[in-house]
Amino acid sequence: MQPPHALLLDFGGVLAEKTDRTVDPGLYEWVHQVTGGVLGTERIKADMAAANKARNEWRENAENPELSHEQLWRDFVAKDWPEPAREAAVAYASEFTYAWENARFRLVDGMAEVLEWALGRGLPVAVVSNTRCGKVFRDFLDEAGLTGALPVQIYSDEAGVFKPHPEMIFAAARALNVSPARCWFVGDSLHRDIECGRRAGVAAAVLRPSRYRDNEQWDIEPDAVVTDGHELLKLLKDALEP
Secondary structure, three states, X not given: OOOOOEEEEOOEOOOEEEOOOOOOHHHHHHHHHHOOOOOOHHHHHHHHHHHHHHHHHHOOOOOOOOOOHHHHHHHHHOOOXXXXXXXXXXXXXXXXXXXXXXXXXXXXXXXXXXXHXXXXXXXXXXXXXXXXXXXXXXXXXXXXXXXXXXOEEEEHHHHOOOOOOOHHHHHHHHHHOOOHHHEEEEEOOHHHHHHHHHHHOOOEEEEOOOHHHOOOOOOOOXXXXXOOHHHHHHHHHHHHOO
């Protein structure tokens, strides 16, 4: 594979992983209170689950725009709610979406070493990730002391598009002042990430398979497969330290 001039990383499944994927029940009570108590917490929980499914269906067409926080709540979660409750939820859309996406994360094994090595070598690194709320990921990386190693972070809710749309990678490459053709992109999904890399024309599209996508079927092959950051670091060293 062509040596990279920049490294682009998906967040979930590549840079970090959720250790708990459940939604904090306190969020349903918060929504219940903000909307004036007209909807029970079980109804709110069911409507959020239905909205998540509808959002996934919406995102099957990569030409659709990414949903803003306000659109997510107005047109998906609260679409059948009484108008005052709906508008109250929309007013808190960003706060609710942050709480919805928020979770406990841990760095993937070996990724701290990848970032340390890249920083020492002067290889720029960016995050390119689909998410309901990029601020959750930004805050985790900041708390982990990694913001300095990841000065560019491109999140779908902020960019207005989502992978596999190539604009996600184009935006990161522009911010790093590097051609996409000089970038390696590492993701955990054939459909979202490897396809995105192919559309953007990256130098290499590397897969770290997600255990949550074991049944993913997609007629596309990555340039390499790694299980963790240690294997990714070996690939990078083999390419840049022959």
